[in-house]
Amino acid sequence: MNSKKFQQLAANWTRLRNLPSPMDFEGDYQYVKRSANDAPYRGAEKTPDNPSRKAVLRVSNPLPVPSKCNICGEAAVRVGTHGEVYGREYSDWPYVYLCECCGSYVGLHPFTAIPLGTLADRKTREARKSCKEPFERLHRSGVMSREQAYAWLAKAMGIPTGECHFGWFTAEQCTAAKALCIGRLSHKR
Structure with a gap:
């Protein structure tokens, strides 16, 4: 792997590790700042907040995590599950990015927080x-x-x-x- 590609993958991994988790919100949904000691650890269950490093490195052209919906333009995108979209879970990695305003969604690359594409209606x-x-x-x-x-x-x-x-x-x-x-x-x- 050339150094430019490695630098891109390392930057992407760093960005993904620093995403807030749904567990970072308490009670009235005020953001709780995470400390360095709260970082995901190797043996933890894999979630979009704690992706597999190997899986992240396998994605050759990663898209950034959507901060707003490309369909309706609202900043109401969150991690959801297949259960919310399809009524049941279909795989070992049942996560999607879901727009709460228009219902557009996109799946995630397995064991990562990287979207498979752009949100779609x-x-x-x-x-x-x-x-x-x-x-x-x-x-x-x-x-x-x-x-x-x-x-x-x-x-x-x-x-x-x-x-x-x-x-x-x-x-x-x-x-x-x-x-x-x-x-x-x-x-x-």
Whole structure:
């Protein structure tokens, strides 16, 4: 791993470790300042407040923790659970970032506090699902590898390859990506 990437990952880890925990609020929800002795320890249960260091290092392009909703613009984003969104928990890491104003949400990379993408409302989630299928067909068809497909899509959309993630796309970007992938698939036949 080169030193620049290591420095980015170390800075991200430091930022994530210093996030306030829901346990930092007492009674009337006044913030309780944490001391250095309160830092999460290695054997503690993993939560978004105490993420796995190995899992954090595995995320190649981490997004920052959302401080406000990219859909409604309100600063009402908090850590929630699958139970709140879906009615039950679906995995060993059942956490999401949830906007209390508009209900937009996004999951977290397993055993980290790093969001999988940007907050998404129903329209955006459906657009992300619908554009992923043509992309998967494109790289599974043998026309190009997965990495080549992402590089091609990023170039076609005019965005950096490192920002070409379906979980980061808006509904409009998803529509454009879907059209590009379908066009490329029909062109190769």
